[in-house]
Amino acid sequence: MxxxxxxxxxxxxxxxxxxxxxxxxxxxxxxxxxxxxxxxxxxxxxxxxxxxxxxxxxxxxFSLREVKELLDLQVNPDSTGADVKQRADAKLADIEEKIKILQAMKKSLMNLTATCNGKSSIGDCPIIKSLNSDKG
Amino acid sequence: MxxxxxxxxxxxxxxxxxxxxxxxxxxxxxxxxxxxxxxxxxxxxxxxxxxxxxxxxxxxxFSLREVKELLDLQVNPDSTGADVKQRADAKLADIEEKIKILQAMKKSLMNLTATCNGKSSIGDCPIIKSLNSDKG
DNA sequence: CTTGACCCCGTATCTATCTACGGGGTTTAT
DNA sequence: ATAAACCCCGTAGATAGATACGGGGTCAAG
CATH class of the missing domain: 1.10.1660.10 (Multidrug-efflux Transporter Regulator; Chain: A; Domain 2)
Incomplete structure (x- = not known):
C-alpha cells in the first residue's frame, strides 16, 4: 500500500x-x-x-458542486460537528428523496412489465402517474 | 378535467x-x-x-435521452410486448443500481452523522469508502 | 381600439462538464 | 541516446441542456 x-x-x-x-x-x-x-x-x-x-x-x-459539498463533509476539519451534522442531514434528505422517487419508478416499471408481459399492447401503462405523488 | x-x-x-x-x-x-x-x-x-x-x-x-427512452416505453404502441419488456428490464436494472448506491451513501452519511454527533472532529469519516463496494 | 400580457419563431448565448490541441519537457525501454 | 509514451500548461472547442433576444402577431380588459 x-x-x-x-x-x-x-x-x-x-x-x-x-x-x-x-x-x-x-x-x-x-x-x-x-x-x-x-x-x-x-x-x-x-x-x-x-x-x-x-x-x-x-x-x-448530483452536480459537481453538490459532490463537492458531500466530499467537504468529511474533509473540512474546522467546521463544528453540529455544522457538519446539519449539512449531512440535508444531504441525507436529498438522498432519501431520490431513493423514494426511484422506488416509485421501479414499481411502475415492474407494473408495466408485468402488465405487458410479452404480448398485449400497452398504450398507457402508468409510468408517469406513479410519480408526482405529492411533492411540490 | x-x-x-x-x-x-x-x-x-x-x-x-x-x-x-x-x-x-x-x-x-x-x-x-x-x-x-x-x-x-x-x-x-x-x-x-x-x-x-x-x-x-x-x-x-437520467439524461434527456434516457428519459425519452423511459417515456417511449409507455408510448410506443408498435413495439412488441417482449421488446418493451426487455427495454423496461434494462431500465429497471439501472434504477436498482442507483437505489443500491444511494442506499450505500445514505448508510455512510448516517454513520458520519452518528460518529460526529455534535462534537468530535471528523477527519476522515468514510463517506467515500462505503461506495466502490464491488462494481467495475 | 389601445395597452399590457401573452404567444410565435429563429437564432444566439449561457452554464456545466468535459475533451482536444499544440508546443514543449520527461521517462523508459531498447 | 533516441524513439515512444507519458506529462506539463494554457487555451480552445465540444456537448447537453437550457435561456435569452428581438421582431412581430394575439388576446382580454377597459
Whole structure:
C-alpha cells in the first residue's frame, strides 16, 4: 500500500479521461497532489476511490458542486460537528428523496412489465402517474 | 378535467422556464400539442405530469435521452410486448443500481452523522469508502 | 381600439462538464 | 541516446441542456 499514481494511471483506474482529472483538481474536487521534481503529479492510491465516488454521485444526479459539498463533509476539519451534522442531514434528505422517487419508478416499471408481459399492447401503462405523488 | 393549457401555464405548473417547454417539444420529450387558430400551443392538462416526470428523472441522473427512452416505453404502441419488456428490464436494472448506491451513501452519511454527533472532529469519516463496494 | 400580457419563431448565448490541441519537457525501454 | 509514451500548461472547442433576444402577431380588459 501507499503506491502513488501518475495522472494517467489514476485516469485509467478511475475510468475517466486524463483531462478530467486535471479538471476535477481545478474545481477542487480532488486535492492538489504533490509534484515530483519533474513537475508530474503524484496521486495517492486512494485518489481512485475519490474519482469513482465523483462519477457515481454524478450518475445519481448530483452536480459537481453538490459532490463537492458531500466530499467537504468529511474533509473540512474546522467546521463544528453540529455544522457538519446539519449539512449531512440535508444531504441525507436529498438522498432519501431520490431513493423514494426511484422506488416509485421501479414499481411502475415492474407494473408495466408485468402488465405487458410479452404480448398485449400497452398504450398507457402508468409510468408517469406513479410519480408526482405529492411533492411540490 | 380536460382543461387545456397555454405554454406559459404549463411552464408555471411544471416549474420550468417557458423556453424549456419548447425545447422539450423539439427534443421529442413532449408530444407536439395541437395549435389554436392563432398558432398558440394548447396542451392537455396532464402534460404537467410529463414535465415533472422529466425533471424528476433528470434529478436522478437520467439524461434527456434516457428519459425519452423511459417515456417511449409507455408510448410506443408498435413495439412488441417482449421488446418493451426487455427495454423496461434494462431500465429497471439501472434504477436498482442507483437505489443500491444511494442506499450505500445514505448508510455512510448516517454513520458520519452518528460518529460526529455534535462534537468530535471528523477527519476522515468514510463517506467515500462505503461506495466502490464491488462494481467495475 | 389601445395597452399590457401573452404567444410565435429563429437564432444566439449561457452554464456545466468535459475533451482536444499544440508546443514543449520527461521517462523508459531498447 | 533516441524513439515512444507519458506529462506539463494554457487555451480552445465540444456537448447537453437550457435561456435569452428581438421582431412581430394575439388576446382580454377597459
Amino acid at each position: 501507499g503506491e502513488s499514481l501518475t495522472i494517467g494511471e489514476l485516469a485509467k483506474l478511475g475510468k475517466v479521461n486524463l483531462e478530467t482529472i486535471r479538471y476535477y483538481e481545478q474545481q477542487g474536487l480532488i486535492p492538489k497532489p504533490p509534484r515530483l521534481s519533474s513537475g508530474y503529479r503524484s496521486f495517492p492510491a486512494d485518489a481512485v476511490n475519490r474519482v469513482r465516488f465523483i462519477k457515481q454521485a454524478q450518475e445519481l444526479g | 380536460g382543461e387545456s393549457l397555454t405554454i406559459g401555464e404549463l411552464a408555471k405548473l411544471g416549474k420550468v422556464n417557458l423556453e424549456t417547454i419548447r425545447y422539450y417539444e423539439q427534443q421529442g420529450l413532449i408530444p407536439k400539442p395541437p395549435r389554436l387558430s392563432s398558432g398558440y400551443r394548447s396542451f392537455p392538462a396532464d402534460a404537467v405530469n410529463r414535465v415533472r416526470f422529466i425533471k424528476q428523472a433528470q434529478e436522478l441522473g
